[in-house]
Amino acid sequence: MSPYFEELKVKKFNSPELHNIVFNPETKWMPYFDFIATPIPIDVLLKDNFYSWLYDRHKYKAGVLKMESKTIYNWHTDLNRGVCINSMIETPNTSYTFFRNHLDLRHTVTELQYYPGSRFLFNNQKEHMVINYEGTRMMLTIEFEEDKNELTYLDLLHEIESNYYKTKFENLLILSMVDTIDSRAATCNFS
Ligand SMILES: [Fe+2]
Numbered sequence: 001m002s003p004y005f006e007e008l009k010v011k012k013f014n015s016p017e018l019h020n021i022v023f024n025p026e027t028k029w030m031p032y033f034d035f036i037a038t039p040i041p042i043d044v045l046l047k048d049n050f051y052s053w054l055y056d057r058h059k060y061k062a063g064v065l066k067m068e069s070k071t072i073y074n075w076h077t078d079l080n081r082g083v084c085i086n087s088m089i090e091t092p093n094t095s096y097t098f099f100r101n102h103l104d105l106r107h108t109v110t111e112l113q114y115y116p117g118s119r120f121l122f123n124n125q126k127e128h129m130v131i132n133y134e135g136t137r138m139m140l141t142i143e144f145e146e147d148k149n150e151l152t153y154l155d156l157l158h159e160i161e162s163n164y165y166k167t168k169f170e171n172l173l174i175l176s177m178v179d180t181i182d183s184r185a186a187t188c189n190f191s
Contacts, residue, residue: 004099004128005112005120006157009165010050012117013087013140017044022064022089022138034073035065040140050119051142053164054085058151060142064089067130067137075100078124082148083156086141090116093135099128114139121160123153 021027021040029036040062045051054060067073078084098109112120122128125148130137144151 001157002110003123003153004110004126005122008050008085008119008121008160010119013048013051013119014117015044015047018064018089018140029066032063032065033079035067037063037065039063045142050164054160057159058144058146058156060144062140062142065139065141067095067132067139069093069132069134069136071132073130075127075129077127078148080147081124081143082146082151083153084122084124084141084143085119086114086122086139087119088114088116089138089140091136091138093132093137095130095132095135095137097128097130099123099126101126103127121153121157124148125153 018040021038021044027038029038031037042055042062045062046055097112097114099112100107100109102108112122114120
């Protein structure tokens with residue numbers, strides 16, 4: 001388990017409605033914590049099982065953060081957010097996200113390699129930075145009502161693992177058992 005980020009074991013989030021918003025020339029973008037951002041109606045996310053499960057437990061708002069070509073968002077920890085979930089929107093861009101553990105002038109980094117639609121639990125309280133080398137980078141992100149003192153990366157990671165994954169696994173197990181029982185019943189009928 002990484003202290004910085006964790007790719008969630010959920011299907012990719014590819015929403016036509018989300019794409020219609022972010023690629024619409026009439027969409028209004030506004031400054032937000034040194035990014036350019038647009039809010040995303042919560043209904044767009046609630047159509048997805050995982051985002052819906054999460055919203056029932058921890059209320060959040062959603063938005064897309066945009067970074068223009070040849071920009072850097074320098075080393076920082078977030079002011080309020082303890083944890084978030086990020087999902088990259090497919091655009092032609094070359095960008096890099098790094099975490100670090102030490103403040104020295106020379107230090108090692110850990111890279112988070114996003115790919116479109118994947119969802120990453122992100123520890124906003126570990127120092128991180130983004131370099132957008134080329135193209136426009138767009139990231140769907142969520143902001144919980146609970147701040148860094150109320151909801152941490154590890155809290156949420158454990159909750160997802162012990163509740164969402166476990167329930168999903170149990171449901172799959174039940175479905176496979178029902179399938180087995182059905183197929184046995186079918187076999188009996190035909191024999
Ligand atoms: Fe940040």
